[in-house]
Amino acid sequence: MTLWTEPTPKAALVARRQRLSRALADVPALIVAGRPRPRNYAANTYPFRAESHFLYLVGRQLDGAALLLDRGRATLFVEPPASDAALWHGEVPGFDAIRDDTGVDEVLPLDRLGDVVGARWPEVATLPANDEPTAAWQSRSSGREVRARSGAELTGQDATLADAMIALRLSHDEAALSQMRRAIEVTTLAHHAGARALGPGVREAAVLAAIDATFVAHGMAPAYGSIVSVHGEVLHNEAHHGVARDGDLLLVDAGAETAEGWASDVTRVYPVSGRFSATQRALYDVVLAANRAAIAKVAPGVRYRDVHVEAGRTIVRGLCDLGILRGEIDGLVERGAYTVFFPHGVGHLLGLDVHDMEDLGDRAGYAPGRARASRFGDAYLRLDRDLSPGMVVTIEPGFYQVPAILRDPTYTAAIERDLDRDALARFADVRGIRLEDDVLVTASGAEIMTRAIPIDAAAIEAWMRG
Amino acid sequence: MTLWTEPTPKAALVARRQRLSRALADVPALIVAGRPRPRNYAANTYPFRAESHFLYLVGRQLDGAALLLDRGRATLFVEPPASDAALWHGEVPGFDAIRDDTGVDEVLPLDRLGDVVGARWPEVATLPANDEPTAAWQSRSSGREVRARSGAELTGQDATLADAMIALRLSHDEAALSQMRRAIEVTTLAHHAGARALGPGVREAAVLAAIDATFVAHGMAPAYGSIVSVHGEVLHNEAHHGVARDGDLLLVDAGAETAEGWASDVTRVYPVSGRFSATQRALYDVVLAANRAAIAKVAPGVRYRDVHVEAGRTIVRGLCDLGILRGEIDGLVERGAYTVFFPHGVGHLLGLDVHDMEDLGDRAGYAPGRARASRFGDAYLRLDRDLSPGMVVTIEPGFYQVPAILRDPTYTAAIERDLDRDALARFADVRGIRLEDDVLVTASGAEIMTRAIPIDAAAIEAWMRG
Numbered sequence: 038m039t040l041w042t043e044p045t046p047k048a049a050l051v052a053r054r055q056r057l058s059r060a061l062a063d064v065p066a067l068i069v070a071g072r073p074r075p076r077n078y079a080a081n082t083y084p085f086r087a088e089s090h091f092l093y094l095v096g097r098q099l100d101g102a103a104l105l106l107d108r109g110r111a112t113l114f115v116e117p118p119a120s121d122a123a124l125w126h127g128e129v130p131g132f133d134a135i136r137d138d139t140g141v142d143e144v145l146p147l148d149r150l151g152d153v154v155g156a157r158w159p160e161v162a163t164l165p166a167n168d169e170p171t172a173a174w175q176s177r178s179s180g181r182e183v184r185a186r187s188g189a190e191l192t193g194q195d196a197t198l199a200d201a202m203i204a205l206r207l208s209h210d211e212a213a214l215s216q217m218r219r220a221i222e223v224t225t226l227a228h229h230a231g232a233r234a235l236g237p238g239v240r241e242a243a244v245l246a247a248i249d250a251t252f253v254a255h256g257m258a259p260a261y262g263s264i265v266s267v268h269g270e271v272l273h274n275e276a277h278h279g280v281a282r283d284g285d286l287l288l289v290d291a292g293a294e295t296a297e298g299w300a301s302d303v304t305r306v307y308p309v310s311g312r313f314s315a316t317q318r319a320l321y322d323v324v325l326a327a328n329r330a331a332i333a334k335v336a337p338g339v340r341y342r343d344v345h346v347e348a349g350r351t352i353v354r355g356l357c358d359l360g361i362l363r364g365e366i367d368g369l370v371e372r373g374a375y376t377v378f379f380p381h382g383v384g385h386l387l388g389l390d391v392h393d394m395e396d397l398g399d400r401a402g403y404a405p406g407r408a409r410a411s412r413f414g415d416a417y418l419r420l421d422r423d424l425s426p427g428m429v430v431t432i433e434p435g436f437y438q439v440p441a442i443l444r445d446p447t448y449t450a451a452i453e454r455d456l457d458r459d460a461l462a463r464f465a466d467v468r469g470i471r472l473e474d475d476v477l478v479t480a481s482g483a484e485i486m487t488r489a490i491p492i493d494a495a496a497i498e499a500w501m502r503g
Numbered sequence: 504m505t506l507w508t509e510p511t512p513k514a515a516l517v518a519r520r521q522r523l524s525r526a527l528a529d530v531p532a533l534i535v536a537g538r539p540r541p542r543n544y545a546a547n548t549y550p551f552r553a554e555s556h557f558l559y560l561v562g563r564q565l566d567g568a569a570l571l572l573d574r575g576r577a578t579l580f581v582e583p584p585a586s587d588a589a590l591w592h593g594e595v596p597g598f599d600a601i602r603d604d605t606g607v608d609e610v611l612p613l614d615r616l617g618d619v620v621g622a623r624w625p626e627v628a629t630l631p632a633n634d635e636p637t638a639a640w641q642s643r644s645s646g647r648e649v650r651a652r653s654g655a656e657l658t659g660q661d662a663t664l665a666d667a668m669i670a671l672r673l674s675h676d677e678a679a680l681s682q683m684r685r686a687i688e689v690t691t692l693a694h695h696a697g698a699r700a701l702g703p704g705v706r707e708a709a710v711l712a713a714i715d716a717t718f719v720a721h722g723m724a725p726a727y728g729s730i731v732s733v734h735g736e737v738l739h740n741e742a743h744h745g746v747a748r749d750g751d752l753l754l755v756d757a758g759a760e761t762a763e764g765w766a767s768d769v770t771r772v773y774p775v776s777g778r779f780s781a782t783q784r785a786l787y788d789v790v791l792a793a794n795r796a797a798i799a800k801v802a803p804g805v806r807y808r809d810v811h812v813e814a815g816r817t818i819v820r821g822l823c824d825l826g827i828l829r830g831e832i833d834g835l836v837e838r839g840a841y842t843v844f845f846p847h848g849v850g851h852l853l854g855l856d857v858h859d860m861e862d863l864g865d866r867a868g869y870a871p872g873r874a875r876a877s878r879f880g881d882a883y884l885r886l887d888r889d890l891s892p893g894m895v896v897t898i899e900p901g902f903y904q905v906p907a908i909l910r911d912p913t914y915t916a917a918i919e920r921d922l923d924r925d926a927l928a929r930f931a932d933v934r935g936i937r938l939e940d941d942v943l944v945t946a947s948g949a950e951i952m953t954r955a956i957p958i959d960a961a962a963i964e965a966w967m968r969g
Contacts, residue, residue, distance in 0.1 A: 041706075041744070074540040075633045076552055077764070077855070078862040079652045081727055083549040086542055123907035124846070127737040167541045169635035169651075185635070186545045240507075243720045250716035254709045256744060261547055271593040278507070278722060298543070380590070389543070396544040441589035 040255050042219045042295050045096040047140030049212035051111075053205065054094050054141075058109045060201035064194050065107040065154070067163045067178075070099050071171045084258065089389035089396070090164055090202055092298040095139055101171075103150065104141070105161075111141040114150045150178060162198035164188060167396065189398025203401045206388055208427030213388065214477065216299035217429060218486060220257065221475060223293040224301045225489045227251035231265070231289055232307050232501045235281060239309075241265045242277040244287065252293045260294035260301060260391045269306065269469020270437040272381065281309040286317060288469055292391065300391045302431050303487050304473035311501050313494050320436050320467045321494050323355030327434035328472045328492070331383055335424060335432070335476055335483035342410075342421045345383040348434040349375030360460040362452070372451045376414025377442060384431035385419035387475055392419055393429075413448060424478045429486070433473030438464075506721050508685045508761050511562040513606030515678035517577075519671060520560050520607075524575045526667035530660050531573040531620070533629045533644075536565050537637045550724065555855035555862070556630055556668055558764040561605055567637075569616065570607070571627075577607040580616045616644060628664035630654060633862065655864025669867045672854055674893030679854065680943065682765035683895065684952060686723065687941060689759040690767045691955045693717035697731070697755055698773050698967045701747060705775075707731045708743040710753065718759045726760035726767060726857045735772065735935025736903040738847065747775040752783060754935055758857065766857045768897050769953050770939035777967050779960050786902050786933045787960050789821030793900035794938045794958070797849055801890060801898070801942055801949035808876075808887045811849040814900040815841030826926040828918070838917045842880025843908060850897035851885035853941055858885055859895075879914060890944045895952070899939030904930075 057066070070091040073082035087098050095104055095113065102115045113136070118129045132144040145153065154161060158179050165187045166172045172185035191199050209217070227248040234247040245265040252258055266274040267281050269288030281287055287309055292301035306321065308314075313321055331348040352375045356362040362374055369375075386393035386402060394401035399409065402420045410416050420430060438461070442448045449456065472492060477484040491500045523532070536557040539548035553564050561570055561579065568581045579602070584595045598610040611619065620627060624645050631653045632638045638651035657665050675683070693714040700713040711731040718725060732740040733747050735754030747753055753775055758767035772787065774780075779787055797814040818841045822828040828840055835841075852859035852868060860867030865875065868886045876882050886896060904927070908914045915922065938958060943950040957966045 074542075074549060075652060076540075076549075077555050077633065078654075078858065079633070080861065081857065083540060083542075084728065089543050121907075124905060125737070125739045127734060127740070167543065167545070186541060188544075240720070242722050246716040246718075246720035249719050250712040252712075253715050253743075254706070254712035256708050262550065268593060271591070273591040274593070277719075391547065392544065395546065439590060441587075 040219065040222060042216065042256065045212045045216060045297055047138065049210060050094065050096050051140040053210070054106060054111050055109070056205055057094065057201055058106050060204065061106065061162070061198065063108055064197055065105065065157060065161045066198050067161050067175070068094055068104045068106070069163065069166050069171050069175060070095070070102040071166045071168050072101055074168055086298060088166055089298060089394070092389055093202070093206060096297055097139060098296070099135070101147065103147065105150070105153065112143045112145060112153060113139060113141040114145050114147045117146045160194065162194035164191075164195065164198060164202070164396075186396070188396040189400070191397070199397050199400055203394060203397065206394060207386070207401070208425065209388060209429055213299065216295045216297060217301060217387070217475070220260070220293045220295050220299055220301035221303070221486050221489075223252060223255045223257050224291070224303050226255075227291060227293060228289060228303060228305055228490055229500060231291070235287055235307055235309060235501065236311075237281065237283040237309055239281050240277070241267065241279045241281065241287070244289065245277050248289070248291050255293070256296050257293040260292045263289070263291035265289050265291065267309070269471065270439050271469070272437070283310045284314065284466055285309040286467065286470065288471060290471065290473065298389050300387060300389065301475055301487070302387055302391050302473065303475065303490060304433055304471045305490065305492070305497065306470045306472065307497060307501060312498055314466055316464045317467050318494050319359055320464055321470055323352060323359070324434055324436050324470045324472050325492060325494070326355055327351040328432055328474065331432045331434060332474065332476055332483055332485060335430070335478060337425050337478060337480065339424050340421065341424060341430065342418065344432070345415070345418050346370065348383040348432070349379060352379050352434060352436060360457055361464070362455050363457060364455040369452065369455060373412055373414060374452045374455060376412065377448055377452060378436050378438070379434055380414045380417070380437070380439065380442060381435065382418030382420070384433050384473070387429045387431055395419070426478050426480050428478040430476055430478070431473055432476050433471055435469065435471035436467070437469040438467065506685065506688060508682065508722065511678045511682060511763060513604065515676060516560065516562050517606040519676070520572060520577050521575070522671055523560065523667055524572050526670065527572065527628070527664065529574055530663055531571065531623060531627045532664050533627050533641070534560055534570045534572070535629065535632050535637050535641060536561070536568040537632045537634050538567055540634060552764065554632055555764060555860070558855055559668070559672060562763055563605060564762070565601070567613065569613065571616070571619065578609045578611060578619060579605060579607040580611050580613045583612045626660065628660035630661065630664060630668070630862075652862065654862040655866070657863070665863050665866055669860060669863065672860060673852070673867070674891065675854060675895055679765065682761045682763060683767060683853070683941070686726070686759045686761050686765055686767035687769070687952055688955075689718060689721045689723050690757070690769050691953075692721075693757060693759060694755060694769060694771055694956055695966060697757070701753055701773055701775060701967065702777075703747065703749040703775055705747050706743070707733065707745045707747065707753070710755065711743050714755070714757050721759070722762050723759040726758045729755070729757035731755050731757065733775070735937065736905045737935070738903070749776045750780065750932055751775040752933065752936065754937060756937065756939065764855045766853060766855065767941055767953070768853055768857050768939065769941065769956060770899055770937045771956065771958070771963065772936045772938065773963060773967060778964055780932055782930045783933050784960050785825055786930055787936055789818060789825070790900055790902050790936045790938050791958060791960070792821055793817040794898055794940065797898045797900060798940065798942055798949055798951060801896070801944060803891050803944060803946065805890050806887070807890060807896065808884065810898070811881070811884050812836065814849040814898070815845060818845050818900060818902060826923055827930070828921050829923060830921040835918065835921060839878055839880060840918045840921065842878065843914055843918060844902050844904070845900055846880045846883070846903070846905065846908060847901070848884030848886070850899050850939070853895045853897055861885070892944050892946050894944040896942055896944070897939055898942050899937055901935065901937035902933070903935040904933065
């Protein structure tokens with residue numbers, strides 16, 4: 038039997054809409070679901086996935102719908118079913134059924150929106166859709182230009198709406214956490230299926246197939262393009278044609294998304310032979326120490342950038358212990374020694390989006406007044422807020438030998454004197470390791486939501502066998 | 504081990520471009536690849552799939568690229584890799600490698616297109632992309648409006664280009680057939696995996712997972728949204744939450760697409776218990792007879808509409824034999840008796856698109872001077888050309904008890920006197936059956952490309968066990 042996930046109860050949806058309404062006071066807001074994206078022709082679309090802001094408030098994948106929140110009243114506008122819909126789609130839910138299911142005050146046909154809003158259009162706040170047809174519809178409806186994917190440049194009441202949504206979505210309610218926990222349960226099964234499918238001679242695609250099948254069997258989808266690669270050092274790897282060889286490490290970064298869109302995001306590294314070599318194990322333990330040290334720092338009031346630096350510091354310390362770096366830890370950290378081997382941020386917000394609310398640019402990830410660092414590596418940090426209860430963040434330090442970094446003085450000059458390249462060469466069987474957990478900020482500290490997925494090297498080896 | 508598909512050899516790509524160049528004479532043509540579609544935010548995209556016309560001529564999934572064909576010369580314009588691409592994407596192929604791989608005359612950066620075309624822009628033919636950003640780029644480049652997905656309304660040199668592409672793509676070369684045969688091999692494995700996963704209490708999603716996993720393990724993707732449903736009578740069924748029960752039939756309409764985009768399209772019906780009931784078997788054999796009769800008619804020079812009607816006639820005859828219809832066959836066929844139970848076309852073109860070239864509206868499917876029928880059922884026929892060697896078509900008759908049709912006199916009035924509803928009621932354990940093969944028109948007749956997938960009822964039962 039498969040785990041099947043209950044939809045978010047309407048009480049939770051009602052509560053979210055009420056909180057948003059209170060935050061908006063008398064600013065009316067229109068939240069759109071978006072339309073399916075055509076693949077090779079109009080009728081052959083990718084699987085529909087509604088906009089995250091819409092899913093947060095309505096919880097259902099309603100193609101083309103829009104939610105109007107106006108002084109506490111929630112009106113859902115939907116495309117009425119075609120007269121012959123029952124011929125092709127079976128019995129489709131009527132307006133009453135949608136109202137009962139979502140708890141909105143009223144469901145109306147989409148073409149009634151103009152009548153309902155009337156002369157108040159210029160005041161209506163909206164967030165731009167990811168697809169152009171919906172953005173064009175937002176433009177036509179509102180009489181002002183709404184460009185698809187322009188969420189990083191909002192002004193006026195749209196910025197007010199964005200900030201209100203961010204305040205809500207930064208702190209996950211129980212219903213959200215329940216969805217994310219279920220996504221993580223399925224991700225746990227998926228990683229296990231992938232790990233058991235692995236062995237010498239197995240193609241990356243076969244491991245990915247075992248992972249994807251687990252998502253699909255439980256009614257879920259990949260929250261993002263899964264990375265399944267013996268080249269873990271290629272951070273944006275979309276290919277899966279490689280064949281795993283004895284002695285390789287396979288990096289798996291894959292997370293399920295529930296039918297309602299709630300994400301998980303987990304990375305583990307599996308030795309193809311079933312056993313880490315001594316050198317792999319040594320560097321694995323450095324990354325694991327960084328993961329644990331970073332998580333240990335997660336608590337309300339802590340600045341996330343400091344969590345990032347803590348991970349970097351732990352990596353520097355570990356590399357010094359292995360003789361790859363030498364010198365004084367603080368100085369190495371200050372000069373960015375970790376960015377040479379760990380050239381990305383330690384994590385990001387997680388929620389309905391795997392990079393939660395990235396459609397709004399850095400408005401969600403960066404507290405007001407904070408901005409991206411300029412230094413290579415640190416500049417890729419997607420989150421720099423003070424942590425607070427209810428936030429879910431990923432913690433995902435890594436160690437990579439990226440040829441294009443290690444051979445380029447732009448990145449290595451500041452630490453060349455401290456780097457023992459002969460020592461590094463002894464670890465040639467490690468191309469890339471990343472260990473990523475999903476972590477909930479609690480009132481007193483942190484909860485590792487992904488703790489059911491083994492992470493100690495020995496536990497990984499045992500899991501692959503069983 | 505998994506079947507892995509060799510890319511289309513460059514000699515085949517060169518030959519296709521030369522044939523198109525000859526057909527176009529001195530009309531220059533710009534064929535675009537398109538861009539990935541954002542899912543919930545800009546960086547989280549659906550898996551990229553280039554435009555089919557581009558894949559036909561270039562054979563590679565080159566995000567954002569465009570091919571200029573001008574008096575026999577093929578120039579491929581590509582976005583040059585970012586200076587730091589090697590950091591994130593590993594070693595990316597350079598322009599020389601792309602030229603060697605695809606056999607084009609030259610590869611240039613995308614921003615050189617304007618220089619190369621110069622003052623000849625108004626003459627350049629192009630086909631509209633499916634995504635708005637690419638269509639906007641086509642508009643900016645050409646100085647005239649190109650709307651996404653407007654391929655049904657082409658005029659001038661764009662129509663000339665469309666007709667030339669259609670003439671080429673209607674007749675598949677060996678390289679194309681080789682890709683499609685490989686897609687069918689993987690589809691065969693996928694249907695078998697799905698059939699073996701089936702049993703009482705199994706969720707549709709679990710069968711879909713087995714099918715999808717087979718596609719992914721072999722480096723392929725679904726060519727369209729798979730239908731895996733115990734409600735085969737719901738023709739556009741996108742849900743997979745149903746649980747298969749003893750006595751149900753499971754309809755599976757699923758086909759793999761190769762990494763280069765070549766499609767397959769196969770429907771089979773599996774008894775959940777492993778055995779068809781007598782009533783299921785009787786109606787299954789009616790649909791199978793229609794499939795066989797329609798395929799027997801496929802040959803060069805035959806009008807496809809006549810293949811459709813042949814399937815309909817066979818269904819009418821079968822329903823008369825079972826006592827569901829009564830009366831004289833010709834009269835029943837003329838009154839459209841089959842459309843009540845078989846309310847869709849018998850098939851369509853198959854190639855790079857599962858409905859091949861549907862981005863061009865009916866221009867590909869309907870011969871000049873022919874148009875859709877007005878009668879319900881027949882109006883959904885997507886193909887009405889005279890068949891010719893090298894065409895691949897699907898043959899997919901069906902029998903469905905669609906409540907919204909059977910209870911509506913709009914559809915049933917013309918045959919109500921001939922319909923024995925008591926007899927029909929005895930077949931209540933059949934909601935929907937469709938049997939679909941992919942058929943190549945040969946010089947002398949037809950080749951069933953999907954013959955490795957069992958279709959006789961007894962063979963299906965045996966396949967489910969083995």
